[in-house]
Each structure stands twice: as C-alpha cells, then as structure tokens.
Amino acid sequence: MKKTDMPQYFQSILIAVDTAIFSVIDGALRVLLIRIGSGPYKGKWALPGGLVRPEESLDQAAERVLSEKAGVDDIYLEQLYAFGGVDRDVRGRSVSVAYFALVNSDRCLPATIEYYSDIAWYDTAKLPKLAFDHTKIVSVGIDRLRNKLGYSNIAYGLLPKEFTLTELQTAYEIILGHELDKRNFRKKILDIDLVKETGKIRKSGQSRPARLYSFSERKPKIVDVL
Amino acid sequence: MKKTDMPQYFQSILIAVDTAIFSVIDGALRVLLIRIGSGPYKGKWALPGGLVRPEESLDQAAERVLSEKAGVDDIYLEQLYAFGGVDRDVRGRSVSVAYFALVNSDRCLPATIEYYSDIAWYDTAKLPKLAFDHTKIVSVGIDRLRNKLGYSNIAYGLLPKEFTLTELQTAYEIILGHELDKRNFRKKILDIDLVKETGKIRKSGQSRPARLYSFSERKPKIVDVL
Numbered sequence: 001m002k003k004t005d006m007p008q009y010f011q012s013i014l015i016a017v018d019t020a021i022f023s024v025i026d027g028a029l030r031v032l033l034i035r036i037g038s039g040p041y042k043g044k045w046a047l048p049g050g051l052v053r054p055e056e057s058l059d060q061a062a063e064r065v066l067s068e069k070a071g072v073d074d075i076y077l078e079q080l081y082a083f084g085g086v087d088r089d090v091r092g093r094s095v096s097v098a099y100f101a102l103v104n105s106d107r108c109l110p111a112t113i114e115y116y117s118d119i120a121w122y123d124t125a126k127l128p129k130l131a132f133d134h135t136k137i138v139s140v141g142i143d144r145l146r147n148k149l150g151y152s153n154i155a156y157g158l159l160p161k162e163f164t165l166t167e168l169q170t171a172y173e174i175i176l177g178h179e180l181d182k183r184n185f186r187k188k189i190l191d192i193d194l195v196k197e198t199g200k201i202r203k204s205g206q207s208r209p210a211r212l213y214s215f216s217e218r219k220p221k222i223v224d225v226l
Numbered sequence: 227m228k229k230t231d232m233p234q235y236f237q238s239i240l241i242a243v244d245t246a247i248f249s250v251i252d253g254a255l256r257v258l259l260i261r262i263g264s265g266p267y268k269g270k271w272a273l274p275g276g277l278v279r280p281e282e283s284l285d286q287a288a289e290r291v292l293s294e295k296a297g298v299d300d301i302y303l304e305q306l307y308a309f310g311g312v313d314r315d316v317r318g319r320s321v322s323v324a325y326f327a328l329v330n331s332d333r334c335l336p337a338t339i340e341y342y343s344d345i346a347w348y349d350t351a352k353l354p355k356l357a358f359d360h361t362k363i364v365s366v367g368i369d370r371l372r373n374k375l376g377y378s379n380i381a382y383g384l385l386p387k388e389f390t391l392t393e394l395q396t397a398y399e400i401i402l403g404h405e406l407d408k409r410n411f412r413k414k415i416l417d418i419d420l421v422k423e424t425g426k427i428r429k430s431g432q433s434r435p436a437r438l439y440s441f442s443e444r445k446p447k448i449v450d451v452l
Binding site for chain 2: 013054084223
C-alpha cells in the first residue's frame with residue numbers, strides 16, 4: 001500500500017498526550033503539575049505531557065510520558081478528552097489527547113525530575129495560570145471527576161481497600177467541593193451497589209465503632225442506574 | 227515564536243475525525259454509514275470521516291465532515307473518544323477523534339452523496355465489517371450511549387418534545403437491547419428528575435389516555451445522582 005494514498009501534505013498538526021493526575025491530599029483535591037524548564041513556556045506550570053511517538057498507541061504514549069516526566073508508574077489512566085483548539089500552543093498547531101486518573105497519593109510520589117525544573121501536587125482551588133490550554137484540561141478533568149462520582153466507582157482508586165462510609169463521604173465532599181447529607185449519601189451509595197460491607201468493624205479511641213466497606217468492584221465500572 | 231521550537235520532524239501522524247450518528251428507526255438502533263468509493267477500502271462501509279484542516283478545531287472538523295460527506299447539518303455532536311492504535315489505517319499512522327450523536331431520524335435524512343458510493347442507516351445488530359477501526363468506534367459509541375441513558379438526558383435528541391413514558395421506555399429498551407421493568411423504570415426516571423409532566427394528556431383510540439412528559443432540560447446534562 002502506498003503511503004501517498006494519505007494526503008500527508010495536507011496536515012502539519014502534531015499529536016500529543018497530557019496527563020491530569022488527581023488526588024486528595026491534606027483535605028484538598030490536588031493535581032500533579034510540573035514546571036517547564038525551557039522554551040516559550042519556561043517557568044510555567046503544566047500537566048506532564050509530550051508528543052506521541054510513531055510506534056506507540058495513545059494509551060502507551062500517556063503511560064510513557066507520565067513515567068518519564070513525573071516518575072509515576074502503574075496507574076490506570078482513563079482518556080479524558082481530545083483538545084484541538086487552533087491556538088492552544090504558540091509553537092504551532094497541535095491536538096492533545098488528555099488522560100486522567102484519581103489516585104491515592106501514597107501510590108504516586110514523584111520520584112524523578114529529569115525534564116522539568118519542579119514538580120508539585122497543586123491544590124486545584126489555587127492553581128496558577130497554566131501553560132497551553134492546561135487550565136481548561138484541568139477544569140474538564142475536575143468536571144468529569146465530579147460527574148463520575150455519581151455514576152461510576154472512580155473513587156476506588158483514591159480510597160484504601162477498606163474504609164468507613166464517613167471516610168468515603170469525606171472524599172466525595174472534598175472532590176465535589178460541598179457537603180453532602182449523611183443519610184441521603186448513604187442511601188444512594190448503597191442503592192447503586194457501589195460498595196459492600198466487609199463484615200468488619202473498626203474501633204478507634206472515643207468514637208463509635210464503624211462498619212468497614214469495600215468497593216463492589218475495584219476496576220472501572222459505570223453504575224447501572226436503570 | 228519560531229515554529230522550530232516544536233520538533234516537527236518527530237511525527238508523521240495524521241489527525242482525522244469520524245462521526246457516529248445513531249438513531250432509532252423501525253424498532254432498531256441504527257448508525258449512519260457511507261460506502262467508500264475508491265482507494266484501499268473501496269466498497270467497504272465506514273463512518274463519515276476526514277482529516278482535520280489546519281484552520282479548524284476538532285469540533286468544526288467534525289461538523290464539516292458530517293455536512294460534506296453525509297449531508298447532515300445542525301446536529302449537536304459530542305466527542306466520543308480518540309482512537310490511536312498504530313495499525314488502525316493501512317495507509318499510514320493516524321489518530322481519529324470520534325464524535326457521536328443520538329438523533330431523531332426525521333432531523334437527519336441523508337441528502338447528498340458526493341464523496342461516497344452509498345449511504346444508509348444500518349441496524350447496529352447487523353453491521354457488515356467496517357473499514358479502519360470503525361467497528362470498534364461504533365461499539366464504543368453504543369456502550370457510551372447505553373451508559374449515558376442511565377446518567378444523562380442524552381435521549382432528548384431522539385424523542386419528540388412531548389412523549390409518554392411508554393414511548394420513552396420503548397426507546398430505552400431498543401437502545402439497551404433488553405426489556406425494562408415498567409414500574410422500576412418510571413420510578414428511576416422520575417427520581418432523577420430526567421423528565422417532567424407537561425400537564426397534557428394524549429387520548430388515542432382504544433388505549434387508556436396517557437400523560438405527556440417532556441425532558442426537564444433539552445441540552446446535554448449529566449444527571450445529579452448524589
């Protein structure tokens with residue numbers, strides 16, 4: 001098959017991946033950012049990202065970029081959205097396929113900084129102006145995260161294997177940015193079979209013993225509402 | 227800003243858009259397909275698609291492609307997923323950003339066939355082998371559609387402005403591919419405030435008069451379960 005069947009002269013759009021990794025740390029929803037060390041965006045904070053190589057799929061590129069640029073491995077990344085605004089990069093036209101994940105910060109300590117001048121877990125409520133359209137990507141990521149709390153088990157990546165419903169509710173509240181009614185929350189979470197009882201009880205100090213729960217499924221699942 | 231800041235030599239990946247337009251016609255969930263008229267995929271059925279032009283965003287490209295290649299305009303397209311498998315196109319490496327929509331077939335009658343040898347609404351249960359990775363794209367589209375029925379108002383594009391709950395349930399059942407319990411369906415649909423009563427009643431022939439409903443919102447909305 002001739003390569004010339006494809007009108008390559010027609011395009012000069014680059015394809016990149018960016019990764020938005022969220023966690024709840026110190027009572028805040030945070031996102032992992034790196035600080036760009038050179039080029040037109042020098043000094044700006046951005047999501048870990050990079051160009052897709054000819055031999056790798058989008059998923060593989062996202063995993064490689066996150067590993068190389070932020071020292072983060074073994075995270076289940078979910079595709080978030082493709083961003084293709086014509087002005088998103090001052091260096092030229094590009095499309096970025098963004099990936100996101102919600103993780104327990106214990107699993108995700110930035111180990112190496114090879115490409116960038118700094119790396120940090122930024123509070124999403126206090127973000128600096130990010131490079132490229134990354135402010136938009138983070139915003140779309142937070143929206144998706146909040147929506148998915150209601151119709152999927154996405155929080156399983158954040159919580160330990162066993163947890164109390166109070167701990168689950170606290171994580172939900174931090175991500176949603178508002179309080180939830182305790183009784184209503186418990187009813188809905190149990191109605192959609194998101195979690196199940198482990199049969200174990202946790203006793204701690206003064207407080208009442210609390211039942212421990214685990215996620216019904218610890219791989220990505222859309223809740224069956226119908 | 228020098229264009230050479232971006233390592234263009236590094237990539238020769240083309241970026242395309244493909245559109246998966248679904249409707250319910252004659253009791254079946256159908257997708258709009260075109261038949262390719264030339265090249266290595268000649269004779270194969272595929273989703274309407276094409277390369278993104280340098281001056282247009284991804285959304286604009288999807289709208290243009292659907293209009294040019296299938297004669298379909300004025301549809302709200304939602305981004306589905308970016309497909310970037312290394313072997314997805316025998317002509318060379320490409321990434322496709324797929325869009326999808328669920329429409330009322332009245333709004334969507336293929337008018338012109340300029341680029342392709344044929345166009346048809348195919349029953350998704352009886353698809354031929356499609357060109358590229360389009361079988362996969364349709365499959366991901368159907369999964370998303372089915373999931374979104376449970377947590378969004380996506381069906382508003384399919385139903386007329388006023389409808390009975392029986393009509394809504396029938397549409398849901400056709401898309402989901404299985405029957406739903408009537409009482410349970412009604413309870414859940416009303417619980418999540420998906421639809422509201424119009425106060426009107428439809429009387430038709432022998433059957434019992436039925437209450438007419440409309441969607442609470444006729445633009446895309448994720449249902450707030452929490």
